[in-house]
Amino acid sequence: MTANLKTGASLPRRTAARLVAGKGRYTDDIQVAGLLHVAFVRSSYPHARLKRIETRAAADMPGVVAVLTGNDLAKVCAPWQTQLALLPSHLSPPQMPMAQGEACWQGEAIVAVVATSRALAEDATESVEIEWEELPVVADVQAAALADAPVVHSAMTSNLGLDHTVSTGDAEAAFRQAAVTVEHTFSFDRQTGVTLEPRTILAEFDPRLQQLTIHHSHQVPHQMRDIFAAQLKLPLSNVRVVAPDVGGAFGLKLAAYPDEMAVATIAVLLERPVKFCADRLEAFVSDNHAREAKVHGRMAVDADGRLTAMDVSVVSGFGAYSAYPRGSVGEALQAVHMVAAPYKMAHLRGRVRGYFQNKPPSGVLRAVGQPIATTVTEQLLDLAARRLSLDPAELRRRNYVDTATATARSAGGIVLAELSLERCHDRLLQLMDYATLRQQQRMHRDKGIYRGIGLAAFIEQTAVGPTLYGAQNVRASAQETCRLTLEADGAIRCATSITDQGQGTSTALAQIVADALGVDIETVEIATGDTQLTPFGGGAWASRGTALGGEAALRAARKLKESVLGIAGALLQTEPDLLKIEDGRIYNTASPLPQMSLADIATTAYFKAHLVALTELPALEITESFAPRDLPYVAANGIQAAHVEVDVELGTIRVLDFWVVDDCGRVINPLLVDEQIRGGVVQGIGAALYEQCIYGADGQLENGSLVDYLVPMASEMPDIHVAHVQTPTSATTLGARGVGEAGTVGAAAAIWTAVNDALTPFGVVLSEQPFTPERVLDALAARKD
Amino acid sequence: MTDLHSIAFMLNGKSVTADVDARLHLADFLRHTLHLTGTHIGCEHGVCGACNVLVDGRSTRSCLMLAVQVDGAHVETIEGLTASGQIADLQAAFTARNALQCGYCTPGVLATAAELLTGNKPTRDEIRDALSGNYCRCTGYHAIVDAIETVAGKRHGGAP
Ligand code: FES
Ligand code: FES
Numbered sequence: 001m002t003a004n005l006k007t008g009a010s011l012p013r014r015t016a017a018r019l020v021a022g023k024g025r026y027t028d029d030i031q032v033a034g035l036l037h038v039a040f041v042r043s044s045y046p047h048a049r050l051k052r053i054e055t056r057a058a059a060d061m062p063g064v065v066a067v068l069t070g071n072d073l074a075k076v077c078a079p080w081q082t083q084l085a086l087l088p089s090h091l092s093p094p095q096m097p098m099a100q101g102e103a104c105w106q107g108e109a110i111v112a113v114v115a116t117s118r119a120l121a122e123d124a125t126e127s128v129e130i131e132w133e134e135l136p137v138v139a140d141v142q143a144a145a146l147a148d149a150p151v152v153h154s155a156m157t158s159n160l161g162l163d164h165t166v167s168t169g170d171a172e173a174a175f176r177q178a179a180v181t182v183e184h185t186f187s188f189d190r191q192t193g194v195t196l197e198p199r200t201i202l203a204e205f206d207p208r209l210q211q212l213t214i215h216h217s218h219q220v221p222h223q224m225r226d227i228f229a230a231q232l233k234l235p236l237s238n239v240r241v242v243a244p245d246v247g248g249a250f251g252l253k254l255a256a257y258p259d260e261m262a263v264a265t266i267a268v269l270l271e272r273p274v275k276f277c278a279d280r281l282e283a284f285v286s287d288n289h290a291r292e293a294k295v296h297g298r299m300a301v302d303a304d305g306r307l308t309a310m311d312v313s314v315v316s317g318f319g320a321y322s323a324y325p326r327g328s329v330g331e332a333l334q335a336v337h338m339v340a341a342p343y344k345m346a347h348l349r350g351r352v353r354g355y356f357q358n359k360p361p362s363g364v365l366r367a368v369g370q371p372i373a374t375t376v377t378e379q380l381l382d383l384a385a386r387r388l389s390l391d392p393a394e395l396r397r398r399n400y401v402d403t404a405t406a407t408a409r410s411a412g413g414i415v416l417a418e419l420s421l422e423r424c425h426d427r428l429l430q431l432m433d434y435a436t437l438r439q440q441q442r443m444h445r446d447k448g449i450y451r452g453i454g455l456a457a458f459i460e461q462t463a464v465g466p467t468l469y470g471a472q473n474v475r476a477s478a479q480e481t482c483r484l485t486l487e488a489d490g491a492i493r494c495a496t497s498i499t500d501q502g503q504g505t506s507t508a509l510a511q512i513v514a515d516a517l518g519v520d521i522e523t524v525e526i527a528t529g530d531t532q533l534t535p536f537g538g539g540a541w542a543s544r545g546t547a548l549g550g551e552a553a554l555r556a557a558r559k560l561k562e563s564v565l566g567i568a569g570a571l572l573q574t575e576p577d578l579l580k581i582e583d584g585r586i587y588n589t590a591s592p593l594p595q596m597s598l599a600d601i602a603t604t605a606y607f608k609a610h611l612v613a614l615t616e617l618p619a620l621e622i623t624e625s626f627a628p629r630d631l632p633y634v635a636a637n638g639i640q641a642a643h644v645e646v647d648v649e650l651g652t653i654r655v656l657d658f659w660v661v662d663d664c665g666r667v668i669n670p671l672l673v674d675e676q677i678r679g680g681v682v683q684g685i686g687a688a689l690y691e692q693c694i695y696g697a698d699g700q701l702e703n704g705s706l707v708d709y710l711v712p713m714a715s716e717m718p719d720i721h722v723a724h725v726q727t728p729t730s731a732t733t734l735g736a737r738g739v740g741e742a743g744t745v746g747a748a749a750a751i752w753t754a755v756n757d758a759l760t761p762f763g764v765v766l767s768e769q770p771f772t773p774e775r776v777l778d779a780l781a782a783r784k785d
Numbered sequence: 786m787t788d789l790h791s792i793a794f795m796l797n798g799k800s801v802t803a804d805v806d807a808r809l810h811l812a813d814f815l816r817h818t819l820h821l822t823g824t825h826i827g828c829e830h831g832v833c834g835a836c837n838v839l840v841d842g843r844s845t846r847s848c849l850m851l852a853v854q855v856d857g858a859h860v861e862t863i864e865g866l867t868a869s870g871q872i873a874d875l876q877a878a879f880t881a882r883n884a885l886q887c888g889y890c891t892p893g894v895l896a897t898a899a900e901l902l903t904g905n906k907p908t909r910d911e912i913r914d915a916l917s918g919n920y921c922r923c924t925g926y927h928a929i930v931d932a933i934e935t936v937a938g939k940r941h942g943g944a945p
Contacts, residue, residue: 012880019888020876022823022863026889029822119808196827196835196889196922247825247889248922280828502886502923671883675928679886682925706832706920714916714926719909743925 006511006521010671013504015245024245027200027217028277035202036065038263038276039121041111041128042285043103046358046699047135047152050101050110054129058113061127063120066270068112068262070100077231077265080256082322085473090162090329092322092356093155097262102135104153104320105360106700107285109259114266114274137358139699141294141317144355152320152356161318162329162354166336168411169347171300174309178300182383186376187768189692190292190317193365194711197247198278199287201260203267210234214241214264219249219499220539225531226475227256227325228264243529243539246501250683251364252287253501254541256324259286284704288363289693292317293335293372299380300347305390307399309347310411312339312376316354316362323363325474329354331362334369334461337412340377341459342421342637343399348411358699364541366683367744370460373412375749375769378456382753383765392753393434396457397425407631414459416635420727421457424639424661428455431723432641432659445761450646451656454754457639458746462664462738463731464542465628479627480548481535484513484556486564486620488606490584490599492519494556495527497537498549503740504672505545509553511668512734516557517564518581519598535623543738546668547634548626551732556624563618567601570614626732634729636737638662640681642750646758648780651773653689653755655718662742663725666735673739674722680743681720686712687744688751689770792856797865805852812836814852815862823863823892827920834919837893838862844900863892872899874936884932886923894919898933906941909934 018024055067079094098109111128115121136150143149144159152159175181202215212234218224221241229239246253263276278286293316300309316332336350385395400421401408407417429435437453444451466478483495494513500506506526514521527533537552538544561581568586569576572595580587585594586601602620609617628634643657660677667673690710694702703709728735748769755776756765764779788807793800796819805814812829815821815838827835829848836847839861866872875898878884885891894916901907901915912933913926921929 012883016880016883016885016888017876019885020879020891020895021867022821022892024823024888026822026825028816028826031820119806194922195887196833196920197825197887198827246887248887250922280830280833502888504883504886675883675886675924678925678927679923680925683922705830706828707830711920711922712925713918713920714913714930717913717926719930720925720927 005515007515007668009511009669011507011511011669012671013507015506026197026245026247027202027215030202030215030244032202032204032273034273036114036116036272036274037118037121038266038274039113039118039125040109040259041125042282043099043106043108043110045103045132045134046106046137046139048103049133049135050099050103050130051133052131053111055111058124058127061124063116064113064124065116066114067124067128068114068266070096070098073097073262073265074100076269077261078233080231080324082324082327084327084329086471087162087329090322090327091156093153095258095321095324097258097265102154105358107282107360109262112262112266114270137699139357139359139695139697141292141315141355141357144357145315152358156356159356160353161322161356162332162352164333164352166348166350166412171309171311171347171349174347175298175300175311178308179303180301180384180387181298182380182387183298184379184383184765185767186295186297188291188293188372189769190289191365191687191691192284192287192289192693193250193252195248195250195252198280198283199253199257199260200277201263202273202275203264204273205267205271207271210238212239212264212268216241216243217246218243218253219501219541220254221499221529221531222497222536222539223476224256231261232264232268240532243499249501249540250366251368251541254326254364255288280706281704284709285360285701288323289319289360290331290362290365291687292362293332295335295372295376297376297380299384301384301388305388305395305398307340307343307345310340310345312336312350314352316352317359318354318356319359319361320356321361323361326364326469326476328362330364331369335372338370338373338414338459339412341410341412341414342401342457344401345411350412359695366680367741370741370745371684371687371748374456374458374746375752378749379752379756382756392455393429396455400425414635415632416459418727418729419635419637420663420725421637423725424637424663425457427723427725428639428641428659428661431661431721437643450648450758450761452644452646452754452756452758454642454750454752454757455639456746456749456753458637460543460636460742460745461633462543462636463547463628463634464544465632467632477536477538479537479625480544480552481537481623481625482549482552482556483535483621483623484553484560486560486598486602488602490597490602491523491525492517493525493527494553495534496549496553497535497539498545499529499539500545501540503545503676504669505549508546508668508672509550512550512553513557516554517561519584523584543740547732547736547738550668550736551734552624552626554734555626556622559622559624560620563620564598564601566614566618567605567612568596570612571596571604628731631731634731634737636664636739636742638742638746640746640750642754644751644754644758646755646776651776653771653776655685658718659721660743661723661725662739663727664739664742665726665737666728667724667726668736676739677722677743678720680741681747682712682717684744684747685717685751687769688748692770790853792853794855794857795859797861797868807853809852811847811850811852811855815847821862821864825889825892827889832920834893834897835890837896839896839899842900844896863895866895866899874939875899878932878936882928882932882935884924884928890919890921894921894929902937902940906937
């Protein structure tokens with residue numbers, strides 16, 4: 001092959017040059033003539049009946065065009081209801097763009113004010129009068145579970161939205177026979193995504209053509225097109241959804257949000273362009289939340305340090321409604337099914353219950369439930385290692401699942417194939433110089449410095465296929481498609497169903513296409529994020545962009561190459577097998593001189609086809625789709641390590657260093673992959689140390705601003721060392737696995753094990769995430785008493 | 786509701802006069818009145834730094850400053866910093882090092898870095914401290930620190 005292959009090279013992203021110049025085009029940057037702005041009146045009560053809404057005074061305010069209630073929007077927009085075919089008891093009441101009759105969380109949209117500027121719309125919201133009747137509030141999951149708990153929504157008969165069990169082998173017997181059993185309780189506070197660009201939507205409706213055009217800060221424009229069309233009763237082909245530059249998404253921008261449905265509805269109702277951009281305060285109470293869970297976990301280990309069984313009980317908080325259309329059960333189910341996935345373990349008993357609460361709906365956040373399962377498993381492993389007086393690294397080394405060749409299932413049913421946990425482990429210990437760190441740890445302890453080393457091996461579900469949502473009857477496509485065209489000027493246009501919020505998947509696709517076709521990467525143009533320009537498919541979710549979108553692109557490129565060489569063979573009167581393409585030129589393998597260019601082929605095929613001596617002209621526009629159908633997903637694996645120091649006087653935790661060895665199969669662009677991992681790690685560190693939505697028992701969010709909700713900032717974060725083991729997956733011809741969530745799957749667990757390792761001399765094991773200074777000091781004080 | 790004030794200031798090297806509403810903050814004025822959309826808004830309460838611009842050479846939260854307050858000042862936004870070429874090395878280093886993903890934080894980060902690099906060559910820790918008012922959800926900061934460190938090294942004539 002040619003020397004200058006792009007696949008595997010650290011090419012910078014092509015959009016980066018535009019973004020560093022401030023030339024991004026995010027949804028709020030788009031100028032539209034006659035644009036109106038929406039501001040919402042939101043419920044200040046977590047649960048209340050709407051007795052009367054008085055909008056007249058607001059309607060008379062300067063600049064106000066309309067003041068609309070849920071009843072007004074119901075004339076145009078049909079209600080929707082989250083339903084999961086395999087979980088019929090996950091009953092979420094029908095939802096409307098704005099509350100009708102009853103508000104079920106603090107922050108739910110009640111009234112929309114439409115005005116000529118956002119400021120004027122906000123002014124007028126203050127003149128809307130609502131008469132409320134407060135209803136009983138269920139905020140805490142444990143309160144929601146009580147037999148006599150009030151219901152979250154009057155249409156519900158119970159707050160229980162999920163009760164699911166797993167049973168593999170005979171956990172009971174394994175615990176009886178275990179040499180060592182350990183147990184611990186874990187609490188994971190509610191978090192939210194805090195994308196720097198808040199949710200934003202711009203909707204335009206052309207009444208003559210009955211066409212709705214939406215610019216949307218979102219990950220899955222094809223899904224949203226389907227939903228807007230269905231709810232507003234428009235033919236699918238009359239709806240176009242464009243996701244321009246998106247300022248961070250992380251799963252938060254996968255859902256159909258009621259207030260965004262309201263904006264699309266208002267555009268249709270008023271026949272005017274309207275925009276809504278959430279401000280930070282309303283983002284905290286209207287973006288989907290995630291992670292809230294209480295877990296009790298037990299682990300059984302034999303005298304040789306072999307993990308035999310786990311018993312896990314999870315209680316998860318859903319919020320007031322199940323997120324549409326994907327539901328809110330993913331976090332809870334993954335929390336149970338993913339436990340011990342990297343380890344040989346025969347017996348598992350698990351139970352997971354999920355409850356509705358008067359809080360914002362919970363939904364997808366990078367790594368969905370996998371961080372919970374990883375944390376529970378890794379922390380229990382460390383506790384077992386202590387009981388056995390075994391080094392934690394050694395205990396892990398004895399237990400990794402070996403699926404180098406065969407496909408196996410973990411006790412939780414996770415499908416594993418072609419893993420490399422042992423190799424990742426060995427590489428990590430070498431990278432971090434584990435033995436030396438342990439030695440230094442002992443020396444530091446003697447001086448009253450408490451450092452901890454934490455490990456977390458992980459499995460990451462990537463490139464998820466249609467069995468996840470397809471089987472639930474949820475219209476979230478898992479298939480990715482590439483439409484590859486030889487343009488009339490000889491350039492290549494690659495229109496892809498995947499979307500790119502900065503991961504760099506567009507660049508990875510260009511690399512794949514350039515190599516497979518043998519063209520200069522500069523001649524490959526990528527079209528993405530616009531339902532009118534791109535073929536139907538999933539978008540960005542479950543770490544799929546390069547793994548699945550790249551596979552579709554590779555397949556299309558190979559076919560297009562065949563077409564090009566077929567035409568070239570006819571023109572050159574040579575067997576196509578004797579021809580090759582390099583740098584966009586066609587060579588006969590026997591000669592170093594180019595015979596013709598791709599532009600020549602295009603010119604001949606498009607304008608002088610009579611010169612091609614073939615009965616059928618091969619297609620120069622190829623569409624290829626791919627979804628894994630034999631496997632539910634492509635599992636990736638890796639291991640992470642954290643080195644931390646705990647100040648036992650102040651309760652503060654400093655992350656000194658962090659390492660990751662990841663196997664995402666074939667690496668297409670290391671520069672992109674490494675930054676996906678680092679970004680994901682920092683989100684995991686944030687979860688373990690800082691991030692929490694603090695709710696009072698009254699259901700009010702007490703820290704709904706960026707001043708009070710702490711996120712990881714540069715000065716507290718460590719450098720993150722990343723290395724790779726590459727085991728290409730045989731599930732695709734490309735061999736790439738996903739990597740978008742890897743960092744987040746394991747990072748919180750590595751912080752848990754590191755901090756608790758540091759606290760070993762005190763006999764303290766923290767159990768509530770995030771590890772705030774107060775919680776650290778409380779735990780130390782409780783121990784001293 | 787409107788209470789208009791006349792202001793005159795230098796924006797990206799050109800003089801601008803405008804009548805602005807007293808309550809309009811600088812970020813909204815730049816974005817929505819002047820259509821300079823490279824300045825971003827992430828919180829409007831002074832924490833995230835997405836709105837950072839240079840006011841008289843100091844990196845400043847444009848969401849916390851009223852448009853009327855820039856009367857007589859020199860304001861530089863990402864558009865002006867780009868056009869003048871004064872941060873071209875930083876921009877190239879950010880691109881080469883993949884120090885941005887969604888890019889939403891980037892103009893604000895660059896304003897902070899532009900100010901930082903007018904001083905002595907910063908250490909890695911000093912770069913992290915200088916960035917402590919710029920929230921980035923995507924990168925985890927490591928690549929941003931790398932990119933700034935590289936430019937600091939080059940500007941001070943040594944190896945990074
Ligand atoms: S928008 Fe100004 S600091 Fe966040
Ligand atoms: S690159 Fe997305 S917030 Fe920094």
